[in-house]
Amino acid sequence: MxxxxxxxxxxxxxxxxxxxxxxxxxxxxxxxxxxxxxxxxxxxxxxxxxxxxxxxxxxxxxxxxxxxxxxxxxxxxxxxxxxxxxxxxxxxxxxxxxxxxxxxxxxxxxxxxxxxxxxxxxxxxxxxxxxxxxxxxxxxxxxxxxxxxxxxxxxxxxxxxxxxxxxxxxxxxxxxxxxxxxxxxxxxxxxxxxxxxxxxxxxxxxxxxxxxxxxxxxxxxxxxxxxxxxxxxxxxxxxxxxxxxxxxxxxxxxxxxxxxxxxxDKLDQFVRRRRELADRYDQLLKGYPVTPLARSPHAESSWHLYIIRLNLKEIKKTHLQVFKDMRWQGIGVQLHYIPLFLHPYYRNPAIKEEESYKEATRYYAEAMTLPLYYGMTEQQQNRVVEALFQALWS
The missing domain is CATH 3.40.640.10 (Type I PLP-dependent aspartate aminotransferase-like (Major domain))
Incomplete structure (x- = not known):
């Protein structure tokens, strides 16, 4: 429980x-x-x-x-x-x-x-x-x-x-x-x-x-x-x-x-709203010690997820502490994903895969998914950003 x-x-x-x-x-x-x-x-x-x-x-x-x-x-x-x-x-x-x-x-x-x-x-x-x-x-x-x-x-x-x-x-x-x-x-x-x-x-x-x-x-x-x-x-x-x-x-x-x-029939409507919310996150998070995933100049994301990476050198908390703090404030942050080579089923004890796949390992140490969905209100989004402020600096 x-x-x-x-x-x-x-x-x-x-x-x-x-x-x-x-x-x-x-x-x-x-x-x-x-x-x-x-x-x-x-x-x-x-x-x-x-x-x-x-x-x-x-x-x-x-x-x-x-x-x-x-x-x-x-x-x-x-x-x-x-x-x-x-x-x-x-x-x-x-x-x-x-x-x-x-x-x-x-x-x-x-x-x-x-x-x-x-x-x-x-x-x-x-x-x-x-x-x-x-x-x-x-x-x-x-x-x-x-x-x-x-x-x-x-x-x-x-x-x-x-x-x-x-x-x-x-x-x-x-x-x-x-x-x-x-x-x-x-x-x-x-x-x-x-x-x-x-x-x-x-x-x-x-x-x-x-x-x-x-x-x-x-x-x-x-x-x-x-x-x-x-x-x-x-x-x-x-x-x-x-x-x-x-x-x-x-x-x-x-x-x-x-x-x-x-x-x-509503797909374009769904994606349009998600893009609006993603753009708004970009603006609201300016000045925060976080880095959203970069946008490709050749693509338009459908924004299933809004993922940030914590700039841990600027934050006096660990990745886990920030995650737990957000959950304690009622914000359902998530982590997409645990690198597959860390799962016991795929783990190869003979290989130090964290060293072989350094970028995936760094990503896992910093990534956090913020709430994003079609029915999300701007008030709810503001609450997420306020909670992140508290989690990073309180």
Missing amino acids: SNHPPIQIPYGHQFIDEADIAAVEAVLRSDYLTQGPAIERFERKVAEYCEARYAVAVSSATAALHLGALALGVKPGDQVYTSPITFVATANCARYCGGEPYWVDIDPATANMSAQNLEGRLTLGDMAEVPMRLIIPVHLAGQPCDMQAIHALAQRFNLSVMEDAAHALGARYRGRPVGCCQYSDLTVFSFHPVKIVTTGEGGVITTNRDDLYQRLLRLRNHGITRDPLYLKNPAHGPWYYEQIELGYNYRMTDIQAALGASQM
Whole structure:
């Protein structure tokens, strides 16, 4: 049982209106609760928004990452390169396929994967003749990575690219929406309640490749197909289907899809307000011993998160003390994320990974996520900044 005051301002929160409730109610009164027409409507809205040919809805972003890695051919022994500053699902998808995640240190300004460090890692991997397969750049907080540089490296080393855009629905890179797959094979989005758009739980994969699209459709549904183009034997009747590979039950329900389609109608509105609040944080925090993540000149963040780094040399408190003080004041600060190499499951006692990935280690010692969500008021934001003042200087 917690002995600290309750959180009054969370770091994130969903926004549900009457249109969302009506959309879900309509499905509950319909003939289909799953595998019905709401799925295709939702997929079509996401694909059109992202300017992608295809979108495949699944039960979670974790499922999306897993299916994406499978569809791109990750197999036992393959190396998958990603940032250590991400949620564990990004690396776990490699292990689900028998592959091995390799860490790429971050750019200290944006905390995204460093393309320069990626080049170094891939060069070492190429020299060691390890089976390299996939790069998973993570658009931390909603800000796109340097995808042009990452794509160029992928082509040079003959690797696939799957964007982890769990934070980045509504973001743009070099004038186009994240998810258009201009610089990747696949893009994965999350629709968890704290994300910009929610389906409760859920994920979507976008792609422009017909072969990947067809395989993803099968993989989310047990590896089953009814398509005559893929059947191994002639159809025995209208009931006939075949399992032609090992797949999973990663389907999304029509209930979730209806909520997601309704939420998609508000996506631009959601992102616009988040950007307003992020800009306002920038102004309010001027003069504070904190540094917000840098903004890329080639991208527009969707502002899933507002992350600051504490300038600890100027503060007479530790990182932990500031964090605890904010929580004691009812502010639901968070830390995104614990470097993956510090988790016991991924920890390699034979390697001092804190020294190998110095920027990720420094980031973890300084980072803190401040509350940011569509329904947040300016009064609440002022309260967060006042609490931070108290935490830093009282």
